[in-house]
Structure formats: C-alpha cells, structure tokens
Amino acid sequence: MAGIGIRDVVKRYGDTKVIHGVSIDVADGELIVIVGPSGCGKSTLLRMVAGLEDITGGEVSIDGRVVNRLEPKDRNIAMVFQNYALYPHMSVYDNMAYGLKIAGLSKEAIRARVDKAATMLQLQPYLDRKPRQLSGGQRQRVAMGRCIVREPAAFLFDEPLSNLDAKLRVQMRLEIRQLQRSLGTTSLYVTHDQVEAMTLADRLVVMNAGVAEQIDTPMNVYLHPATTFVAGFIGSPAMNFMPGRLGADGRAVTLDTGAPLRALPEPIAGHGEKAVTIGVRPEHLTLVGSEAAELTLRVGVVETLGADTLVHGALLDKGQAVVPVAGEGGEVLAARLPGNVAVREGDTLPLRVVEGALHVFDRETGRRLADV
Amino acid sequence: MVENRPVLTILRHLVLGLGVVIVLFPVWVAFVASTHPQAALMSGAAPLLPGDRLVENYSRLLASGMSQAGGTPVGLMLLNSFIMALLIATGKIAVSLVSAFAIVYFRFPFRMVAFWIIFLTLMLPVEVRILPTFEVIADLGMLNSYAGLTIPLVASATATFLFRQFYLTIPDELAEAARMDGAGPMRFFRDILLPLSRTNIAAIFVIMFLFGWNQYLWPLIVTTDESYTTIVMGIYRMVNVSDEQPQWHLVMATAMLALLPPVVVILVMQRLFVKGLVETEK
Ligand SMILES: Nc1ncnc2c1ncn2[C@@H]1O[C@H](COP(=O)(O)OP(=O)(O)OP(=O)(O)O)[C@@H](O)[C@H]1O
Numbered sequence A: 001m002a003g004i005g006i007r008d009v010v011k012r013y014g015d016t017k018v019i020h021g022v023s024i025d026v027a028d029g030e031l032i033v034i035v036g037p038s039g040c041g042k043s044t045l046l047r048m049v050a051g052l053e054d055i056t057g058g059e060v061s062i063d064g065r066v067v068n069r070l071e072p073k074d075r076n077i078a079m080v081f082q083n084y085a086l087y088p089h090m091s092v093y094d095n096m097a098y099g100l101k102i103a104g105l106s107k108e109a110i111r112a113r114v115d116k117a118a119t120m121l122q123l124q125p126y127l128d129r130k131p132r133q134l135s136g137g138q139r140q141r142v143a144m145g146r147c148i149v150r151e152p153a154a155f156l157f158d159e160p161l162s163n164l165d166a167k168l169r170v171q172m173r174l175e176i177r178q179l180q181r182s183l184g185t186t187s188l189y190v191t192h193d194q195v196e197a198m199t200l201a202d203r204l205v206v207m208n209a210g211v212a213e214q215i216d217t218p219m220n221v222y223l224h225p226a227t228t229f230v231a232g233f234i235g236s237p238a239m240n241f242m243p244g245r246l247g248a249d250g251r252a253v254t255l256d257t258g259a260p261l262r263a264l265p266e267p268i269a270g271h272g273e274k275a276v277t278i279g280v281r282p283e284h285l286t287l288v289g290s291e292a293a294e295l296t297l298r299v300g301v302v303e304t305l306g307a308d309t310l311v312h313g314a315l316l317d318k319g320q321a322v323v324p325v326a327g328e329g330g331e332v333l334a335a336r337l338p339g340n341v342a343v344r345e346g347d348t349l350p351l352r353v354v355e356g357a358l359h360v361f362d363r364e365t366g367r368r369l370a371d372v
Numbered sequence B: 001m002v003e004n005r006p007v008l009t010i011l012r013h014l015v016l017g018l019g020v021v022i023v024l025f026p027v028w029v030a031f032v033a034s035t036h037p038q039a040a041l042m043s044g045a046a047p048l049l050p051g052d053r054l055v056e057n058y059s060r061l062l063a064s065g066m067s068q069a070g071g072t073p074v075g076l077m078l079l080n081s082f083i084m085a086l087l088i089a090t091g092k093i094a095v096s097l098v099s100a101f102a103i104v105y106f107r108f109p110f111r112m113v114a115f116w117i118i119f120l121t122l123m124l125p126v127e128v129r130i131l132p133t134f135e136v137i138a139d140l141g142m143l144n145s146y147a148g149l150t151i152p153l154v155a156s157a158t159a160t161f162l163f164r165q166f167y168l169t170i171p172d173e174l175a176e177a178a179r180m181d182g183a184g185p186m187r188f189f190r191d192i193l194l195p196l197s198r199t200n201i202a203a204i205f206v207i208m209f210l211f212g213w214n215q216y217l218w219p220l221i222v223t224t225d226e227s228y229t230t231i232v233m234g235i236y237r238m239v240n241v242s243d244e245q246p247q248w249h250l251v252m253a254t255a256m257l258a259l260l261p262p263v264v265v266i267l268v269m270q271r272l273f274v275k276g277l278v279e280t281e282k
C-alpha cells in the first residue's frame, strides 16, 4: 500500500496549458475525489497519474517512487474507465484474468485471485458471460474486479458511475465506498457530480480551469469554501452571492445597497473597509418575524421537494431596494425553507441569515477572507 | 414498412422470385449445356432440360482437360486458381491488418503521408501498373511461380482502408485498458484487435478471394508454363480455340466447376460474418 504524490504538475497541449501546476498528496489508503466542472482538467490529471498522458512539468510519485517516465504497467496502478472498457470478446473471467496472465502468474494463482474478487463483487454466477450479456451495474463491477485482482498500489477512477441510472449510481457509490474501505487501497476518483464527491471522499479536490482551488475534507469544503468558485460549486442549490462591504472593525457587514447584515461572530483582522462578496447558502436563510428580518424575498418560483421547499425570487433589503444576487438561477436568490411552509408566488418572506453562516470573499480575487 | 397485408406479401415474394429467376437462369442454361454432347449445342437453340452426358463431360475435363486448349486438366487449373486466390486473399488481409494497425495506433513521422500514399494507390489497379510490375517480377526470376502470381497483388489499399476505419471505431479506452493491463502493442494486436476484427476479416476475405479467383490478365502474363494455368485463363483458351467450333459443352462444364470454390468460400464465410453481425457488441 502506498500514497500518491502529485507535485506542481503541469500539462500543455501545444500552446494551450490545461493544468496549471497542481499539487495533491494522497495519503496511504485515502480516497481522494477530484471534482470540477466539465473541461477543468480532471481526466487529464488522472491520466497523467495513470501514465496514459505525458507529464509536461512537475512530478508524480507512487509509493515514494517518481513515475514520470514509467509505462502504465510499471506504475502498479489500476484504472476504471467511464465506459468500463471491458474486452468485448472475452468472458468476465478472462477480462479479470488478462492482466494477471500477462504478468505471468500461474493458472492457479490467477484462478484464486479472480475467484476472490468475483466473490467480493458477487460476480460468481457471471464469470462465463461476455460483457454484452451483463447489465450496466454488473459491467461496472467487472471493471472494478479487473482492478482488484491486480492488487495495485492505487485505484484510479474516471467518472465510473456516469453511465448508470440514478438509483444504481447511489448503490454502486456505496459499494465502491465499502470496497475501498475494506481493501484500504489508495484511490483517486474523478467525478463532476458533487453528491458523489461529497459522499465518497476522504478529502475533496475542487478543480477549476486547471487549478486545484481547494483540497480539504468534504465538510470543511462545505463550511469554509476557499473561493467563490468552490462555494458556488459545492452545495445545491448553489450559494447566493451579494456584493457588500466589510466594516473597519472586521465584523460589520453591509450590503452595497446600504442595508446592514448581522455582524460576524469573529472579526476578520486586516481586511477592514474592503469591497467583498458575501455568500449565503440557501439552507442558511430562515423565515423570521418581519421585525427581525434582514432581508425580504419576493417569491418568484416555488419548488416543493417534500422535506424542503425551495423558494427563488428577488431579494429586497429592509429599505425595499433590490439586492443584486448571483445565484444558481441567475440573478435570483434561492432559499431552502422547511417543507411545511405555505408560500405562493408573489408573497414576501422576511428572512434572516443563520448565525455564523455568512461567507466573506475578497471581491477582487474571489478568495475567502481570513485573518492576516 | 411493417404492414402485413396478404396482397403485399404475395407481391413481395413475386418480385423476389422474379429476381432469383433472372439471376439463376443463365446459370441453369450453362449447367444444362454442360450435360449435353457437343452436337446438341450446335443447333442454335440452347436446350433447357439436362442431357445424359453429365458424368462423361465432367470426368473427362477433370482428368485430361481439353486437348485443343493445351490439354491441361481442369482439376489442376482449379487447384492453381484456388492456391492463387487463397494466397492473395490471405496475403492482402495479413498485410492490410498490420499496416492499418500501424497507421491507427502508432505516432510516427509522416504517418498521414503514408496513409494517403496507400490511399492513392487505390487509383492504380493491376492493369495500370502491369508492365513495370512484370519487369520487376521477371528480373527477380519469379515468372512461372506462385510467388510471381500472388506477391504483386497482396498489397491492398481497399482492405487497409477498411481495417483502418474499423480500428477507428474501437474506443481508445480499450487500448488504454490493455496498456494498463500490461499488454504491449503486439499483444494488444493479437489478443484484442484480431479477435474483434473477425467479422471484418471474414467479409474482406470473401471479397479478396473473389478478386484473386477472377484474376485474368496478370496470370496470363506471368505464367507461360501450362502447369500454372488458372481456371479463368483456361476457360478463355477453350473459347478461343483456332480452326474449330468451341466445344461449348466442355466450356460450360468448366465454368460450372469454376463457380464452385467461390460459392463454397462465400457459404462458409457467410456463416461466420452473419454470426458476427448478430453478436454485435453493445
Ligand atoms: N488531446 C488534447 N489536445 C488539446 N486539448 C485537449 C486534449 N485533451 C484534452 N484537452 C483539453 O484539456 C482540457 C481538460 O480536459 P479533460 O478531459 O481533462 O476535462 P475533464 O475535466 O475531464 O472534463 P469532463 O468532466 O468533461 O470529462 C479541456 O479543455 C480539453 O479541451
């Protein structure tokens, strides 16, 4: 077992740079999920670790050994592809055994390993079938089995669940989680699905345009997003952003319309009198009596989800001035309210931000403000 | 069109039946002619019912051939044609499988140039380059040999192009998965690409076998030795006997014999590629 070290890795295709120096340290046995929007370079990064893509700059090491110049087979890793990439003409057994056969293992050793993996993945009844005779979920398992039998130092997954339907995806997600836990194999997992990312990851890497914006545990990424990009990407519906100003004391927060919000519990030193972006998650807005309201929502669209009700609409401050918002649905504010509130289009709802739930970002750089 | 009206069904079968009759009628006439004595065919009207010389005509041909046309036994001509067609078809498939593999899976300088040059040779059929090719073969001393008959014909732009197109439809991930599994290029070619190409190989084999079987001009030029006469050359000689009426009953019998090997090849291979089509991978 071993960790993976990615240090200042850069990837360039001709003149276009798609990875701008990413560093990630994957600890032994850890499952790291790389998440980001389409085209941000997740697959490219993973493929560089796999050895399927040349590394333009930087260093990748597996098990403490720099592997930049090694062929994939010499890196002691296994990969699950998005479309499974099973060999269509081979039986499930042969698909799993192929790598071992090439590695020169004895027939008995191969059989033992494949049987063990097949039992673990409940593939025993299907060993003689061809991939086309399997369901999507079963194929996915075979692809995992092919990795497991090799007993590699690390697993790499590139969006392994995106071809499955929603229900199966949830089930396979849990299976992957359990399997990875019980095997304790270091894993890098790429997805663009934030729910998958949050539920699977020991730590998350949020990528944007070839840069790792934040690397932390899912909860920390959710609670303390490092940039407005991360804040907007993780969480659903997305965080609402409003332009504002941090007071000289580092605690008072005012919207650009002039309306004050509740002061921060802890002052942010060194950033007084700064133009900021204020972020509030939809789930951190609560319905209050109108005398306690900081903000008022004029209801536009109501989405009833059962447990919750999502309300989207224009945001007004106490002086009834419209607060410009950048949120999920464009310039409207989203609020997640309990399922039992009865709201209708056109209602005005008095809202207040939950204590300690304001996120303050530098408006220029988009970075989270912290004590300096 | 999944309508199921009886009138339409009958009409469909009528049209199909008519097509079959049109295609098979000449074959039938040839077969009937091959079972009559020579005199029966001289009257001008071709008989439509089989005669009584079936065994006699065919056994004479297979054993001793037609004396007026060199007397090469038809059996030997069939064997020559079969060897030639088989070598050409196998050679073409072997060469084009490998060259398509190189073009699709390897990055080397002038890769696309190589591809386009191969592609351009599509415009140069055997007949166009027949003189220079003959010169080369003669200089190499390969006249009157199976090598001379087949080697100049084993390069195939068509087959290379078809295999290239097929390889391009195979997902890159498959090659990458094989790479992760530790398979080198040749191993990938043998274990994965070849088995997946089975259907295509069968189809192209049929086409190329027919191409080889039907060669006329090239064998005519490179062979002077009777023992290398191919069936197509043989038939032509039989028709063009000098100072005499062509022996149509024997010509037709030879033609019937010449039909058989390609038909067998098609029937055998068809089973393979129909199976392949039914089993298409999801
Ligand atoms: N061979 C290539 N040549 C040039 N640019 C490329 C090449 N491959 C990828 N790119 C570019 O690199 C960037 C990252 O691609 P990558 O496939 O890593 O994205 P991704 O994050 O995996 O996206 P997705 O979620 O859609 O899979 C993209 O902008 C893409 O256009």
Ligand SMILES: [Mg+2]
Pocket: A042, A043, A044
């Ligand atoms: Mg990708």
